[in-house]
Amino acid sequence: MTDLPTDVTEEAERLTRLARDAVDEAEAEAYRTERDDMLAEYDYTARIRNDDTGDVLVCHPVDWVDDGVIRPERVDDIDRGVERRLSGPGDPDAWAEIDAENRAVVEAVTDAHGETHGANAELLADFMGNHYAKHISDATPAELAEFRDDYVPRNAWPTEDQQTVLEESIRLAVEEAGGRVPET
Known part of the structure; x- marks a missing residue:
């Protein structure tokens, strides 16, 4: 066996x-x-x-x-x-570990691409950790759409600069985390 x-x-x-x-x-x-x-x-x-x-x-x-x-x-x-x-939801018992890894992604995006992309990556880290207890790399297309279309407009109050680059920020964060953003 x-x-x-x-x-x-x-x-x-x-x-x-x-x-x-x-x-x-x-x-x-x-x-x-x-x-x-x-x-x-x-x-x-x-x-x-x-x-x-x-x-x-x-x-x-x-x-x-x-x-x-x-x-x-x-x-x-x-x-x-x-x-x-x-x-669906990830493992809520592993939230601290997931959050730490998502925060490392935020830091890497900020360092490589600037504060605006970093601020959007931080919003994505908050959303994935708090709503799904999942790593950014594991975000599904439906979860990314929910983040972009529902969560950000209703909960995040992004600046105009953040709104302008949101799609690119999502891609940068997911790729930095080791995931893949599906082509639409």
């Missing part, structure tokens, strides 16, 4: 996010195929589970499945399954 290495789990999550954000269906399928081929090397498979709080990537041994359905009698050790949240 081989457990799934952490780096493989992280890559499966990254490829799944890329597939979800892809504009072109062929590109999305290529990411899913790459993920599935990588997991197959460890005799694992993946699926997306939708629950009340969002989507979850579930990676588990292929021998748990029969005809596309997980058979409980085949689950020998539930710890061999791996779940990664793809949408």
Whole structure:
């Protein structure tokens, strides 16, 4: 029995996010195929589970499945399954760590791109940490749209300069954090 290495789990999550954000269906399928081929090397498979709080990537041994359905009698050790949240709230218990990492992004954006972009990055850090308990790098397109269209106008009172460069600031912050802003 081989457990799934952490780096493989992280890559499966990254490829799944890329597939979800892809504009072109062929590109999305290529990411899913790459993920599935990588997991197959460890005799694992993946699926997306939708629950009340969002989507979850579930990676588990292929021998748990029969005809596309997980058979409980085949689950020998539930710890061999791996779940990664793809949408919805993050881990509120890790808020301090998440906030510290998001603040480091703010500092890096400010140092590299100036105070206006830094102020917008700080608004994004506040939003992602307080509303979703998530890293800036894990922001979904829907969360970024909520930030831009709802949160900033209603809660942030940005300066005119901040409003002018908001889209670029979002891109800079997400990229600085190691994430990817999907093309619209």
